[in-house]
Every structure is written in structure tokens, then in C-alpha cells.
Amino acid sequence: MHKPITLSRYVFHSLRKLLALVTKPTVQNNSAEALGLQPDKPVCYVLRNRSLSDLLMLENVCRKAGLPRPYAYIDADAREGDRAHFFLTRQEGLILQRERPKHSDTLKNLLQQVEEQEGSDVQIVPVSVFWGRAPDKEHSALKLLFDWNFSLGGRFRKFIAILLHGRQSMVHFNPAMSLREIVDEGQDHPRTLRKVGRILRVHFRQLRESVIGPDLSHRRNLVNTLIHTPQIRQAIEAEAAAHDITLVEAEQKARSYANEIASDYSYPVLRFLDIVLTWFWNKQYDGVSINNVEKIRDLAQTHSIVYVPCHRSHIDYLLLSYVLYYEGLTPPHVAAGINLNMPVVGTILRKGGAFFMRRTFRGNPLYSNVFHEYMHTLSTRGFPIEYFVEGGRSRTGRTLNPKTGMLSISMRSYVRDSRKPVTFVPVYIGYEKLLEVKTYLGELRGKSKKKESPLDVFSTLAALRDQFGKAWLNFGDPIDLGTLLDKQVPDWEDHTSVNEKPAWLKDATNQLAFNIASGINSAAVLNPINLVAMALLSSPRHALGEQELVLLLDTYCRIMSRCPYSAKTVMTDLDGHAMLRYAEKLNVVTKISDSLGDVYSLDEKTAVAMTYYRNNVLHMFAVPSLLCCLFVNNDCLTLREIYRVCTILYPYLKAELFLHWSEQGFMRVVRKWLNTLVDEGLITVDSDRVYYQPEQSSSKYVMLTVLSRAISQTIERFYMVISLLISNGSGSIEQETLENQSRDLAQRLSIIHGLNAPEFFDKALFKGFIGQLRLNGVLDICQTNKLNFGEEVVMVAEEAFKVLTSEVRHSILQTTKSQPVPVLEPDQQ
Secondary structure, eight states: OOOOOOOOOHHHHHHHHHHHHHHHOOSSSSHHHHHTTTTTTTTTEEEESSOOHHHHHHHHHHHHHHOTTTTSSSSSOOSSSSEEESSSEEOOOSSSSSEEEEOHHHHHHHHHHHHHOOOOOOEEEEEEEEEEEEOOOOOOHHHHTTOTTSOOOHHHHHHHHHHHHGEEEEEEEEOOEEEEHTTTTTOOOOHHHHHHHHHHHHHHHHHHHHOOOSSOOOHHHHHHHHHTTTHHHHHHHHHHHTTTTTHHHHHHHHHHHHHHHHOOOOOHHHHHHHHHHHHHHHSSOOOOOESSOOOOOOTTSSSEEEEOOOOOOOOHOOOOOOOOTTTTSSOOOOEGGGGGGTTHHHHHHTTEEEEEEOOOOOOOOOHHHHHHHHHHHHHHOOOOOOOOSSSOSSSSOOOOOOOHHHHHHHHHHHHHOSSSSHHHHHHHEEESTTOOOOOOOHHHHTTTOOOOOOOOHHHHHTTTTTTOOEEEEEOOOOOEEEHHHHOOOTGGOOOSSSSOOTHHHHHHHHHHHHHHHHHHHHTOOOOHHHHHHHHHHSGGGGGEEHHHHHHHHHHHHHHHHHOOOOTOOEEEOHHHHHHHHOOOTTSSEEEEEEETEEEEEEOOHHHHHHHHHHHHGGGGGHHHHHHHHHHHSSSSSHHHHHHHHHHHHHHHHHHTTTOOOHHHHHHHHHHHHHHHHHHHTSSOOOTTTTOOOOOOOSSSHHHHHHHHHHHHHHHHHHHHHHHHHHHHHTHHHHHHHHHHHHHHHHHHHHHTOOOOGGHHHHHHHHHHHHHHHHHHTTEEEESOOOOEOHHHHHHHHHHHHSSSSSHHHHHHIIIIIISSOOOOOOOGG
């Protein structure tokens, strides 16, 4: 039998109450539902190390959560026997303790009981207690003296750790495991006992790494390790030979590159950022809404995770790291542009986990090799990594075309060593009001991009007088790299050479990039501000009466609830009236009151800024808006005609907006949206499956028109490019010239029709559409570098024609035919 604890019940509970005064733990999974506990079966907790303070903490947490108490006896009716806890290891030594594995007598007794009594079971709940959370990054005895999470020491050290880290502690409950399930595997008692111990040891190790991170050696040692890998030694020799320098000089060069790149995690800096950012998110913002993190917490215990968020603001990096820290996960190592390695700011970012990279590796093979090896070291050691696949911040609010450089590095690293599974986690980050939006709009209108400076901090602080609403962070569906490669390249494991760049790498990386971008969009959030922006920007003159605007907002919420974009989509729970009040609070709308009621509008500057927030969720409205465009411009359509238009236009919408459906899946979504529009009374259908627009004098037609405007500018851009192609003729124009002409035409139309949307003439969108035409085989480039096309271009034009208003069609045709833009080749511009 387990020896009784020598402390009296009175002393134990006195110490428990004393500990409660100096601790304020964060607790994970502290409910019977989260743990999967069955009330008719006994519960026994297991702690990794024998520790009275850990047991006292556990007792406090269980009492507060209403869970079975670890200090009580397992048999609730007994006055003696085994208590409801045991330790996986024991410490030896009075002053300087050392950990020794030992099978607990309590575990032996419980296992024997389950083996002997058929139908009996015990629920084992592993619990980890973390006193502070910091990677072991120094070999200094002073810094490690009170770091309890990575190495054990004496009782005095633990006492000081509790005093220092008691309010930064965390208690993590793992779902219960059944002893009956393990016993039923039929092994003998010693083997079963060893298996239970092994399962628990693996669990505690994986959990510790997911919360604190793998052991991180001193930065100087990490750099030394990099420099002495075979790959870097070979690169150093090549550098010495290429530049006629000594090996010592080449090694110093490699070492300087490694020091320029490597992060320098500092726990004091993390704690400082935690305090500052907690104030920031709750003072300047209305907090942070976090969604879908549960699956990520489980993956962190077994996978190397690469977080790939969208990039909207400089504070994205701070927000994601803060959320992961807050959720009990290791803050990632974050790739940052070398332009952010500024005095003071760069030091803080580096100590917060940032590692720096140059904009290009071209012409510098030594730097490229050092960076690749650094990334490989992080990944194979299990460190979480974060980088922005869009490259720079989105100036339009849309998800940008991914840059595949970092993805290619991660993929080559995994192919080289795939023992640790790697998963990519798309992350949507959304703001209801953005610090940089005015700067972005200025850049879109032609202002040069401003170089980052430490003085930007003061301009940012000046802007903090405003209210910024809420920040939203939503985790998308993880993408397992091994599974993707198995599907794309069945023989990928045959290409493990360090220096080999397999032929399939580009296609596989492009597919991964698209999956990530569409995964980000699938996790987008419909918040009050982007819904108000969508409504007002779709209305004439960007103004609506309160009643009409509330009706429109409620309609948005209703139809989006019936046809959510994806299972990961998150939507505000505010109704139309509450959204308006919220938008007023953030000063993004103007209210004008008279005797007839209130009118809400956007002034010219605000309207331009609000296009950014609308574009965050434009992809969610793509299908209903496209269908509404069809019925605004056509009296009636058969189901076959609707499918034909959607089939032809979908590849281009998918490429620009990173829509996640396959072609077959898209048709099912179209049918679902048709049914929803019918149920809303926005269109009607007869028994022959012919769909009709509503009466043009009805309120339903007005609603249909407003819904159609979300995607209309995208279709207009498509039609401009096609019209210019046809106007110039096949084999008569180069791609760059076509891009410039399309941009100029868009600028002209924006003036004629009063469009306050700078992204309407964003050259990158025209370039993307032309690239997709080439990818689909509609265009090709001849030997003279001109664009050739056939009848497919006319077919695309005809279908785009059906979804545009007569006014826009007339403007485009007049410009491209009656007044053709002169063809200027790049060398003439």
C-alpha cells in the first residue's frame, strides 16, 4: 500500500491556502467535459515530478473547477489507502535533488485492481504545472538558477521559482486515459506497467515542448553549430575559392550572416511584451477574439508547425505571438524583413523571436546556404516558425498572391529530413480599424513607399488616441506537408539530397501556396465594420437611410448564416442596429438626422478607406454577388445558362479571390445559393427551373442590385482586359503593354463613374488575370513576345458581358473601339 503522507490535513490545507495568495495560474482544459471524465469511474491525477507545491497548486485548481480532488482518497468512502494522485518520477537528495524514474506504488495498485476486477476502470489524468515559461537559452548558472521548467534543483530553488513565477504559472490538464483500455490489450502486468509509464513520459515531453518549446541552446552555440555543419563548411570552401579569400575570412563571413539572421529569445522581453500587449489589446482595441485554436494545441505536441498568416499590419507579428503565448503555446520564431532590423526596435523584435532575412538571396550563395541551414535547424528541432506568404503587407485588404520562396525552403528542408512531421497553419488576422490604412491608400494612389524608421513609433503612438474596435484571429485548417506531397508527388521521398532541387518542387510549392491562401480566406471573419463597409459601398452615393441599412445588414447576416463560406468562417453576433451603433463608436460612418429619420453615409476619404475592410471579405460574397449580377442584367435564365456563365468565369474568380471550391464543388455551391436567393424572394423559379428577376420597381430588386455590386468591379476588370485584347488583335500586343492599357482604362472609368476604390486600377490584379488566361490556355506568347488568342477570348467576353450593366459595357466598348488606346511597347514608354 501507498505510504500515508506525513503532513496532517490541517497543514496541507494551510499550505494550499498560502500558495493561493502568491499564485494566479492560467488553466487549460479544467472541466469534466474537456477531460472526457465519466462520473461513475474513479479519477487519479498524475504529475511528472514529485513536488508538494505542484500538488498544492493542483488541489487549488481542482477545487475551483469543481473537479475530483487529488488529495482525497481514490475510494471516496475509505479513510485510508491510495490518494487520487501519483508522481511519474521521484527526486533523490535532500538539498540538491535529482530526478529518478520510478513506478508509483499507487499506479501498481490501480493497475492490479483493474486487472483483477473485470469491468472496473480508473481514469488517469496527466497534469503539467509550469512555473513561468521560458526556453532554456543560456548556460549561465545565474539565469538557470530559478528556471524550474527545464532542469531540477533544490527545494530552495523551487521556492524562489514560485515567488518569481507564481503569477506567470500555467496548469495544463490532458484528457483522461483509461487503464481498462490498456489492460484489455492482454499483456502481462510488468509490460502493461512499463507501457503506461512510457505513454505518460511521451505525453509530458510533448506537452512541455508545445508550451515552452524545445530546449534552445545559447545563440552563440547555435551559430557555432550552423557554421560547422557539412553543408555550411562546403559553402565556406566554395566562397573562399570564388572570391579568392582564406577559409578563415569566408568562415567569418558565414558567421556574420548567421548572427545577422538568428533570433535571440529572451524571456524577460517576452514577459515585457506580454504586459504591454495585454494593455494594448484591451486599451486601444476592444480585446482580441480568438477562434479555432483547439486543434492547433493538439498538433503542437507532435508536429513542427509553420504559421502562415495573412499580412495586414506591422502588429500582425505581435498579435499572433501574443495569442499563442496567451493560449499556452510556444511563441514562434518569426521571419522578418531586414528593413525592420532597426536600432532598438530590431533588438526587441529579435529577442521576441524574430529572425531577419534579406529581400533577395540572388548572387550570394553563402548567405543562401546559411539561411537554409538555419531554417532547417529550427524545423528539425521542432520549433514553431511563422512567416507571411504574401511577402509584404496587403495595401488593398485582399489576400495577395503568395510568394513561394519561404515555402520552397520549408519544403526542401522537410524532404531532406521528414522524421518530424510538418504542418502549415493558415491564420486569418482581421482588424475593425487599421493603423496603416491611410498610408496604404496613399501608396495605391502613387505615393512612394515610406522606408521604416524608429521614429514611426511616435507617429503610431499619436494615432493611438483613436478607437480601433476589436482584433480577430482565426486559425484555419492545418495542411500536413507529408500528405500534400504524397498526393502531388508520390515519389518525393526519393529526392533527399541537400543540394538537389527536384523538378517537381515548383508545382508542389505553387499548390501549397494556393492551399494556404485559400485556407486563410476560408478562416476569414465577418465583423461589423466590413459588413457595414460592404453595405454602404454597394449603395448609390455610399449612403442609406437607417431602416434600409439595418435591413441590408440583417439580410447579409441571414444569408451568410444559411450559406457560410466555410466551416471555419466566423461571423459577428451583432444585429443590424448594433452594428450601426458600433460603427458610429469607431467613427467610420457619418450620421445625418432630419425630421424623416437618420441617414448613414461615408464621406469621400472614409469611403476610400472602407474599401480596405470590404475587401477583407469580398471573396465570401463572390457567389451570391455574381448570381445577383446575372439577374440584374437579365430578365430570366435557365439553370443551364447560369451554370455556363459560372463555369467559364469561376477559374478567374478563384485565382483572384483564392476561392477554395473545386469546379464540381462550386456548382453545388451555386445551386445552394440559388435556393437561398429564391427563399429570400430576390429571384423566383418556375417548374421548368427557369429563374426570373423580381419586379424592377420592387424593394427586392433594389436589394438584388445592392448585392450585385460586391463583385461587379472584378467582372469589369475582366471585361476591360478582354475588350482591349480584341481591340488590339491577336499577336499585336505584349503582356506588359496590355497591363498598362488596362490600368489606364480602369483609371478613366473610375473618374467617369465616380469609383472611389484605388484597387480598381491596381496593376497587380490585371497581371494576375492575364496570367490566369495564359494558364488556362486562352492566351499564349508567340516568338515576337506578343499575345496570341483564339475564339476562347470571345467566349469569355460574351459571358462577362451578361453580368455587366449596359452603362459600364457602353463605356468600355466606347473606349476600346471608338477611341482605342495607342499601343506602346515597353521600350517606348
